[in-house]
Amino acid sequence: MNHFDHMGIWVRTAIVMASLVLLSSGVQATEFDMTRLPVMSPNLCLACHDVATPTAGNAVLNLFGADFLANGKLWDSNLAQQDSDNDGCLNGVEVGDSDGDGNPDGNVTEQAGNPGVFDDCGSGSLVDEKTWGTLKAMFDAD
Numbered sequence: 001m002n003h004f005d006h007m008g009i010w011v012r013t014a015i016v017m018a019s020l021v022l023l024s025s026g027v028q029a030t031e032f033d034m035t036r037l038p039v040m041s042p043n044l045c046l047a048c049h050d051v052a053t054p055t056a057g058n059a060v061l062n063l064f065g066a067d068f069l070a071n072g073k074l075w076d077s078n079l080a081q082q083d084s085d086n087d088g089c090l091n092g093v094e095v096g097d098s099d100g101d102g103n104p105d106g107n108v109t110e111q112a113g114n115p116g117v118f119d120d121c122g123s124g125s126l127v128d129e130k131t132w133g134t135l136k137a138m139f140d141a142d
């Protein structure tokens with residue numbers, strides 16, 4: 001019995017220590033928040049921050065990062081339907097999860113654009129997708 005009691009104390013101590021480390025490290029929190037996006041590559045930290053390697057003292061949020069924070073650090077359909085950087089592409093399209101259900105569109109593995117940066121938001125790849133869909137439809141018709 002004593003043996004198990006000691007194990008319990010050690011486990012609880014370990015959990016408390018781990019929690020303290022997480023709380024005291026802004027970087028850890030940032031990396032955890034990042035995993036909430038269904039598609040993270042290639043922008044990674046830059047999807048939400050102005051710097052590629054944010055630290056606790058230097059983690060300025062970009063427009064999408066601010067909206068992500070305002071949304072309770074949740075990726076959902078509400079956030080997907082906003083256009084944080086006002087470049088004409090919805091966050092969901094840029095991240096690669098148009099409906100914001102947490103599952104990437106089709107077999108998307110890379111963000112089409114940066115949701116926090118005014119850019120061309122990957123219109124090229126969307127056109128490619130359409131072209132590919134048209135080609136596929138022609139083959140399917142045979």
Ligand SMILES: [Ca+2]
Binds near residue numbers: 083087088089094
């Ligand atoms: Ca946008």
Ligand SMILES: [Ca+2]
Binds near residue numbers: 097098102105
């Ligand atoms: Ca989806």
Ligand SMILES: [Ca+2]
Binds near residue numbers: 117120
């Ligand atoms: Ca963008």
